[in-house]
Amino acid sequence: MIPAGQKDFSIPDRIDAGDLIWDCQIHPHGTLYFSSEQVIWKDPEMETTMVEITVFTDADVRNQSNSDVIASCVRMLLDQAQIAGHLEDTLTELTVDLSTNTRGELECKYYFVAPDRRALFWEEGFEAMNLFGEVKGVTNGHIKYAMEAEYWMHRELYPNDCEITPELYRELQAMILHAYTDTIFSEASLAPFDTDELQRALNIVDYLNGIVNKPDSIINDQYIWAYARLMRMFTRARFSNFYGEIGARLGTDHTVYAEDSYLEKRPLVKLFNLVMFGSPSSHVRKIDSVWVDQSVNRPRWKTFMNGLTNEWSGLAIYSTVMLAVDISFLAVPAISERLSAQITLYISSLCSVASLVVSALLAQSSHQDSIDQATAFMTRMTRSLHGKENLAIIFSLPYALVIWGMVFFFLALSLAIFLSANVTTWCIVGPAWLLVIGFIGWPVWTARGPQIGQLVSSLWIRRKLVT
Numbered sequence: 001m002i003p004a005g006q007k008d009f010s011i012p013d014r015i016d017a018g019d020l021i022w023d024c025q026i027h028p029h030g031t032l033y034f035s036s037e038q039v040i041w042k043d044p045e046m047e048t049t050m051v052e053i054t055v056f057t058d059a060d061v062r063n064q065s066n067s068d069v070i071a072s073c074v075r076m077l078l079d080q081a082q083i084a085g086h087l088e089d090t091l092t093e094l095t096v097d098l099s100t101n102t103r104g105e106l107e108c109k110y111y112f113v114a115p116d117r118r119a120l121f122w123e124e125g126f127e128a129m130n131l132f133g134e135v136k137g138v139t140n141g142h143i144k145y146a147m148e149a150e151y152w153m154h155r156e157l158y159p160n161d162c163e164i165t166p167e168l169y170r171e172l173q174a175m176i177l178h179a180y181t182d183t184i185f186s187e188a189s190l191a192p193f194d195t196d197e198l199q200r201a202l203n204i205v206d207y208l209n210g211i212v213n214k215p216d217s218i219i220n221d222q223y224i225w226a227y228a229r230l231m232r233m234f235t236r237a238r239f240s241n242f243y244g245e246i247g248a249r250l251g252t253d254h255t256v257y258a259e260d261s262y263l264e265k266r267p268l269v270k271l272f273n274l275v276m277f278g279s280p281s282s283h284v285r286k287i288d289s290v291w292v293d294q295s296v297n298r299p300r301w302k303t304f305m306n307g308l309t310n311e312w313s314g315l316a317i318y319s320t321v322m323l324a325v326d327i328s329f330l331a332v333p334a335i336s337e338r339l340s341a342q343i344t345l346y347i348s349s350l351c352s353v354a355s356l357v358v359s360a361l362l363a364q365s366s367h368q369d370s371i372d373q374a375t376a377f378m379t380r381m382t383r384s385l386h387g388k389e390n391l392a393i394i395f396s397l398p399y400a401l402v403i404w405g406m407v408f409f410f411l412a413l414s415l416a417i418f419l420s421a422n423v424t425t426w427c428i429v430g431p432a433w434l435l436v437i438g439f440i441g442w443p444v445w446t447a448r449g450p451q452i453g454q455l456v457s458s459l460w461i462r463r464k465l466v467t
Contacts, residue, residue, distance in 0.1 A: 152232035188251030279396035
């Protein structure tokens with residue numbers, strides 16, 4: 001029940017929890033979090049510079065038990081950092097959160113932040129493999145970009161205590177302009193956005209710069225969050241691409257690790273190329289260009305998935321047409337008299353139906369919008385030794401099935417023609433049939449000619465060596 005005359009429904013600005021006084025903050029996304037300003041000295045004698053500590057937490061400190069546990073944890077962590085001499089920066093932040101252990105007791109999880117260095121640190125050794133993801137061979141100098149990406153993630157989560165300086169604006173503007181130019185003129189750009197997104201990002205940054213540089217402007221949390229999101233994504237891309245390292249990745253299709261010689265042979269793909277009309281080779285090359293070093297480039301993934309979706313949509317139309325033609329052809333009375341042509345049409349119809357079903361299933365299961373979903377999908381699908389090859393074969397199924405449907409329909413039509421005892425039909429249709437076969441084989445030979453020529457040459461050389 002709302003009391004009579006109550007007009008103020010705002011959240012309290014401050015919460016006095018005894019040891020700590022908390023300021024209530026609302027994230028741009030709407031979540032409530034709390035911050036507390038603390039002042040300590042670099043050493044217990046208080047003879048050196050004062051250090052400002054901002055403590056953040058997502059735990060509900062309005063609950064006294066939560067507040068007491070966090071206050072105890074903050075005191076212990078600050079004492080450890082002070083004694084260890086880790087508070088050399090005049091501005092430091094501490095994020096503390098609560099979790100429940102196996103015994104049902106509350107325990108603290110934390111990390112310190114050095115804003116001037118854009119880095120996180122801890123009072124004990126920290127296992128950082130989870131921060132690296134699938135990036136292997138990380139050096140000490142390379143870690144700084146992973147740390148900086150985590151710093152900007154921290155700024156996204158707690159955007160109320162940050163200043164947008166002209167230096168930060170110029171840094172972000174330069175990264176966007178470089179990525180924009182590279183995306184326009186390079187097909188293998190490492191930018192985490194496409195050209196349209198980069199143009200919009202540049203407009204946002206320029207607009208924000210015009211606002212925050214006004215003398216009477218107030219920097220809102222939304223502005224800081226926007227800067228932090230863009231900085232995190234660009235910094236994470238630098239880390240994934242070994243920016244500043246010898247052998248850095250210079251294109252989305254370049255690997256920074258030694259390639260497995262097995263990948264050059266790909267016997268499984270070569271085997272299925274024979275029955276799938278070379279489609280697995282085409283798809284495995286596309287997969288190699290988007291799934292490099294266990295990572296996905298977002299713009300290239302979008303292009304790859306759009307290409308697959310368009311391909312499957314087109315093949316679904318072909319399959320529908322072929323199915324209608326097969327059913328219509330089966331209704332011809334002359335076909336019922338020729339069992340071989342009838343069986344061949346049945347097989348063609350089954351291939352068309354299978355192509356339709358596989359196209360629908362692949363379009364539904366393979367469409368991943370976010371980069372995290374795409375990475376998880378590719379990791380799951382390529383986990384085995386033949387992972388990429390299996391995926392390429394699966395992606396090739398709609399094309400191979402619809403082509404086989406056409407082949408069997410052509411065979412059924414040929415049987416219906418040449419099983420006729422009419423010599424006139426043989427004489428007239430036979431040359432036309434050979435001409436059509438030539439027209440079909442011509443583009444196939446043109447596209448596959450070099451490969452076929454190499455295969456014939458290698459077989460001829462082996463025969464000469466044997467003899």
